[in-house]
């Protein structure tokens with residue numbers, strides 16, 4: 724376990740989805756999180772990849788899913804493309820490059836707008852932080 728901060732961030736995301744706090748994410752909790760928190764009305768994700776017939780996804784299950792996902796392997800350039808196209812905040816591209824923000828760092832941005840990474844990057848606008856956090860949660864959890 725050499726990515727302690729990443730694991731902590733995934734734990735925080737897990738706690739947001741696990742509405743009944745029983746330590747496992749059920750499919751109904753994922754659906755609710757997608758529609759209410761991420762405001763995905765389109766039902767494009769019928770079953771998030773981390774479930775794969777598992778109706779009690781623990782923090783460790785979610786972590787295992789995350790480290791095997793494509794987004795985990797994203798290079799800085801791929802993250803910057805995502806920032807341009809999906810978050811629509813290209814003004815931070817240079818900062819992301821300067822601080823080598825690759826896929827592995829996205830859970831930290833997703834976990835809370837109070838994550839020290841935002842301070843390190845110098846992003847102060849709360850609306851922008853919220854937008855990045857929301858989009859990062861979406862891409863980390865649902866690809």
Ligand SMILES: *[C@@H]1O[C@H](CO)[C@@H](O)[C@H](O)[C@H]1NC(C)=O
Pocket residue numbers: 791792793796
């Ligand atoms: C991520 O990169 C590692 C190391 O190069 C590789 O073994 C793994 O298959 C990659 N994962 C995905 C989903 O592409």
